[in-house]
Amino acid sequence: MSAFWAVVQRDLVLAMRRKTEVITAVFFFVVVAALFPLGIGPEINTLRLVAPGILWVGALLASMLSLGRLFAADFADGTLEQMALSPNSLSVLVAAKILAHWLLSGLPLVLLAPVLGLQFDLTEEALWTLTIGLLLGTPILSLIGAVGAALTLGVRGGDVLLSLLILPLYVPALIFGAGAVQAQMSGLGAAAHLSILAAMALVAAVFSPWVSAASLRIALES
Amino acid sequence: MIWNSAADFWAMGGYGFYVWGSFGVTALLMALEVGWVRQQRQRALAQVAAESASEHGLSKDWQS
Amino acid sequence: MNKIFFHYAAPQNFYALAGRLWPWVAALASALAVWGLWLGFFVAPTDFQQGQGYRIIFVHVPVSWMSMIIYLAMAFWAFLGLTFNTRLSGMMCRALAPTGAICAFLSLWTGALWGKPMWGTWWVWDARLTSELILFFLYLGYIALTNAIDDTRRADKAGGILALVGALNVPVIYFSVKWWNTLHQGASVSLTQGSKMAEIMLQAMLIMAIAFWLYAIAIALYRVRSMILMRERHAQWVADLPEIKAQFKGALP
Numbered sequence: 001m002s003a004f005w006a007v008v009q010r011d012l013v014l015a016m017r018r019k020t021e022v023i024t025a026v027f028f029f030v031v032v033a034a035l036f037p038l039g040i041g042p043e044i045n046t047l048r049l050v051a052p053g054i055l056w057v058g059a060l061l062a063s064m065l066s067l068g069r070l071f072a073a074d075f076a077d078g079t080l081e082q083m084a085l086s087p088n089s090l091s092v093l094v095a096a097k098i099l100a101h102w103l104l105s106g107l108p109l110v111l112l113a114p115v116l117g118l119q120f121d122l123t124e125e126a127l128w129t130l131t132i133g134l135l136l137g138t139p140i141l142s143l144i145g146a147v148g149a150a151l152t153l154g155v156r157g158g159d160v161l162l163s164l165l166i167l168p169l170y171v172p173a174l175i176f177g178a179g180a181v182q183a184q185m186s187g188l189g190a191a192a193h194l195s196i197l198a199a200m201a202l203v204a205a206v207f208s209p210w211v212s213a214a215s216l217r218i219a220l221e222s
Numbered sequence: 223m224i225w226n227s228a229a230d231f232w233a234m235g236g237y238g239f240y241v242w243g244s245f246g247v248t249a250l251l252m253a254l255e256v257g258w259v260r261q262q263r264q265r266a267l268a269q270v271a272a273e274s275a276s277e278h279g280l281s282k283d284w285q286s
Numbered sequence: 287m288n289k290i291f292f293h294y295a296a297p298q299n300f301y302a303l304a305g306r307l308w309p310w311v312a313a314l315a316s317a318l319a320v321w322g323l324w325l326g327f328f329v330a331p332t333d334f335q336q337g338q339g340y341r342i343i344f345v346h347v348p349v350s351w352m353s354m355i356i357y358l359a360m361a362f363w364a365f366l367g368l369t370f371n372t373r374l375s376g377m378m379c380r381a382l383a384p385t386g387a388i389c390a391f392l393s394l395w396t397g398a399l400w401g402k403p404m405w406g407t408w409w410v411w412d413a414r415l416t417s418e419l420i421l422f423f424l425y426l427g428y429i430a431l432t433n434a435i436d437d438t439r440r441a442d443k444a445g446g447i448l449a450l451v452g453a454l455n456v457p458v459i460y461f462s463v464k465w466w467n468t469l470h471q472g473a474s475v476s477l478t479q480g481s482k483m484a485e486i487m488l489q490a491m492l493i494m495a496i497a498f499w500l501y502a503i504a505i506a507l508y509r510v511r512s513m514i515l516m517r518e519r520h521a522q523w524v525a526d527l528p529e530i531k532a533q534f535k536g537a538l539p
Contacts, residue, residue, distance in 0.1 A: 151444045151447060151448055155431075155434045155435055157434060158434075165427040165431060167423070168423040168455075169451070171459055172455075172459055172461075179465070179466065214447065218443045218447070219440065219444070222439065224329075224331065235332070235337040237337060237338050237339035237341075237403055240342060240399040240403050243399050244395070244399045244400070248349065251388050251392060252388075252501070255505060256505070259508050263511065263515075266516050270515050270516070270533075271533035273519055273520075275534070
């Protein structure tokens with residue numbers, strides 16, 4: 001367990017030395033959320049309708065930007081190989097890296113979303129639903145994204161390829177996350193959507209570290 | 223016979239564009255795929271033969 | 287049974303087997319296609335709701351089914367390959383992918399051509415078409431990943447994991463898209479709406495589906511032979527193949 005927290009701490013410290021990368025993803029989210037109204041028009045009723053989708057897609061894209069970094073640096077300097085050879089379970093170490101990734105790239109989006117939601121005139125309840133949804137959904141993005149990052153490790157054109165691979169897999173989280181806010185806005189209540197999101201997050205948390213570790217071993221042994 | 227004439231058959235009751243657009247593109251893509259795998263095999267055979275030739279130290283003009 | 291399995295797990299033996307099989311499979315596919323098309327165009331009656339336009343189902347439904355069956359077949363080979371570490375399983379998985387992608391594309395293409403005259407729009411965000419679109423993306427992703435990795439064994443295994451993860455996600459994706467679709471009813475139409483299908487239409491559809499399935503198998507067997515040749519090109523048995531020796535017109539090795 002201490003190995004787990006050691007890796008989390010290490011990744012956080014390393015990221016703090018390259019703050020710009022973290023900030024860029026957050027900034028991307030802000031810019032995208034502002035671009036859509038510029039493209040759609042200022043009619044507030046329309047914007048309120050499309051807000052859940054826009055904010056979720058924006059969060060999705062922003063969190064995908066930083067996935068390339070997840071294993072790349074450690075792969076390049078040999079740390080990843082050390083992790084694979086260490087007595088600790090690679091799945092546990094990968095889980096730690098995913099947690100660190102989420103703390104750096106997912107959590108800021110969760111905290112920022114309600115602020116951006118105000119630009120779209122969402123009600124307080126809708127903003128809550130949005131925030132809780134993203135709180136459940138952004139870990140899913142990090143978890144699924146880790147599998148993609150492991151598969152494309154060191155491959156040319158890896159970042160764009162990574163997006164192509166995982167975006168289809170993101171669709172269920174997107175549907176239920178944005179759907180939760182829409183359900184709340186139409187008075188139906190978001191409980192069902194959020195429960196399903198929670199279930200997806202749980203399943204992803206159980207399987208993703210293991211699948212990612214297997215994918216990393218494949219990348220390392222070649 | 224359902225069709226009164228060849229013209230009727232091609233017209234497909236007014237839906238000719240859609241029906242033949244569907245079957246036509248399907249047939250086209252399948253033909254292209256067949257052509258592609260055959261070309262793939264030809265290239266594989268040629269490359270394997272070329273490498274085998276160089277391994278056995280044959281002259282470059284082994285193909286007459 | 288095990289002995290047969292292990293015998294044909296060797297690329298050399300599978301190469302020979304595939305070489306013997308594919309012409310027969312292709313011939314059977316062609317025969318069934320002719321029969322299915324004859325039934326579809328000359329025996330099946332006009333649909334009273336959709337006129338002659340409904341005949342697109344004789345190609346739309348088969349390619350849609352095939353796009354899903356091929357993906358399942360890929361997942362099967364991926365599972366075998368990752369579990370038993372056999373080279374051939376990875377090759378079969380990769381050999382099936384292009385055909386599957388083409389089927390997915392054709393499903394969308396013929397679906398659009400069916401939708402336009404029937405419901406007025408080229409595209410409808412119904413659950414089945416949207417899921418098919420995502421399946422098409424999954425195919426493209428698999429092909430892109432396996433092509434991007436130079437190391438063939440790594441490419442096989444990475445593709446295998448991707449195919450399995452995709453296959454396990456397909457039900458989740460389909461379910462979510464269905465949910466998404468029913469909550470936004472509005473102008474959504476189901477492609478299965480319409481009159482109950484006559485026996486003969488169903489029969490023609492089934493025969494076309496099997497024809498496509500056999501076509502996919504024949505193409506995959508043919509394609510895997512080229513892959514075996516490339517991967518095993520340094521082996522003696524490859525150099526001894528008559529088709530390789532035939533490449534040397536004149537000079538003898």
